[in-house]
Amino acid sequence: xxxxxxxxxxxxxxxxxxIIGTYDEKGVPNAxxxxxxxxxxxxxxxLFLAKHKTTENIKHTKAFTVAFATKDTVExxxxxGVETGSKVNKIEKxxxxxxxxxxxNAPIIxxxxxxxxxxxxxxxxxxxxxxxxxxxxxxxxxxxxxxVVDYDKLQPIIFxxxxxxxRLVGPVVGKAFHDGLKLKG
Numbered sequence: 197x198x199x200x201x202x203x204x205x206x207x208x209x210x211x212x213x214x215i216i217g218t219y220d221e222k223g224v225p226n227a228x229x230x231x232x233x234x235x236x237x238x239x240x241x242x243l244f245l246a247k248h249k250t251t252e253n254i255k256h257t258k259a260f261t262v263a264f265a266t267k268d269t270v271e272x273x274x275x276x277g278v279e280t281g282s283k284v285n286k287i288e289k290x291x292x293x294x295x296x297x298x299x300x301n302a303p304i305i306x307x308x309x310x311x312x313x314x315x316x317x318x319x320x321x322x323x324x325x326x327x328x329x330x331x332x333x334x335x336x337x338x339x340x341x342x343x344v345v346d347y348d349k350l351q352p353i354i355f356x357x358x359x360x361x362x363r364l365v366g367p368v369v370g371k372a373f374h375d376g377l378k379l380k381g
Contacts, residue, residue: 202366205330207357207358207364208357209354209356209357209358210355210365211231211232211354211355211356212231212233212234212264212352212354212355213229213231213264213265213273213352213353213354213355213362214229214230214231214233214243214262214263214264214265215227215228215229215230215262215263215264215265215269215273215276215305215306215308216228216229216230216243216245216250216260216261216262216367217260217261217262217263217294217302217303217304217305217311218250218253218254218257218259218260218261218264218302218303219253219257219301219303220244220249220252220253220256220281221253221256223364224285224288225287225294225303225305226249226253226281226285226374227250227276227281227286227287227303227305228245228248228249228250228276228277228281229265229273229276229277229342230243230244230245230277231355231357232244232245233262233326235330236327237331239330239331240327240328240329240330241262241284241312241314241327241328241330242315242325242327242328243262243324243325243328244324244325244326245324245326246324247321248280248281249281249282250261250281251319251321251326253315254319254326255319256302257301257302257316258315258316259297259300259301259302259313259314259315259316260300260302260314260316260326261297261300261302261304261305261311261312261313261314262311262312262314262328263304263305263308263310263311263312264303264308264309264310264311264350264352265308265352265353265362266308266309266350266351266352267351267353267364267376268289268351269307269308270353270362271306272290272292273353273362274362275289275290276290285287287303287305288298292305292306292307292328292350293305293306294306297313297332298313298332299313299331299332300313300314300315300332301340302314304334308338309335309336309338309350310331310333310334310335310336310339310345310350310352311334311335312329312330312332312333313331313332313333313334314328314329314330314331315328315329316328317329347365348367349366351365352364352365353365362372
């Protein structure tokens with residue numbers, strides 16, 4: 197028997213936990229936690245962001261970084277979502293270390309093991325849709341296997357909107373573009 201839910205009761209998963217890094221007009225680094233987004237092409241990411249200090253920074257610099265929150269960074273990642281960069285230097289208060297990306301005008305937060313460096317393709321205040329071109333990726337060697345990011349080592353987290361919790365991405369259960377070929381015949 198199924199149960200019907202009406203109203204705002206979303207349960208779509210996974211929702212990645214992305215840390216968006218930017219510089220403000222004075223060159224001060226900022227970060228925010230964003231869950232609604234996805235890789236939209238091999239070299240593109242699309243995020244859905246309401247107006248924030250971060251979006252104002254992106255309009256100014258035309259660049260941003262996207263770090264993947266992990267089991268080990270959950271406290272920092274959550275803090276970046278519950279505090280506003282308009283009032284507090286979140287990077288400083290969290291005790292994070294940053295360096296400037298070699299490819300875009302945005303900070304790389306060293307506590308996060310994987311970071312995408314992105315140029316802003318477009319952002320709309322009206323829709324909140326941010327599209328970025330991924331120009332480079334930084335990954336700590338500790339999370340790589342054979343030159344590829346290993347999710348078992350990275351331990352990325354997702355946002356469970358139904359329970360308002362963070363969860364780990366689970367183990368491999370199949371091989372894409374392969375397992376369904378049995379049914380194709």
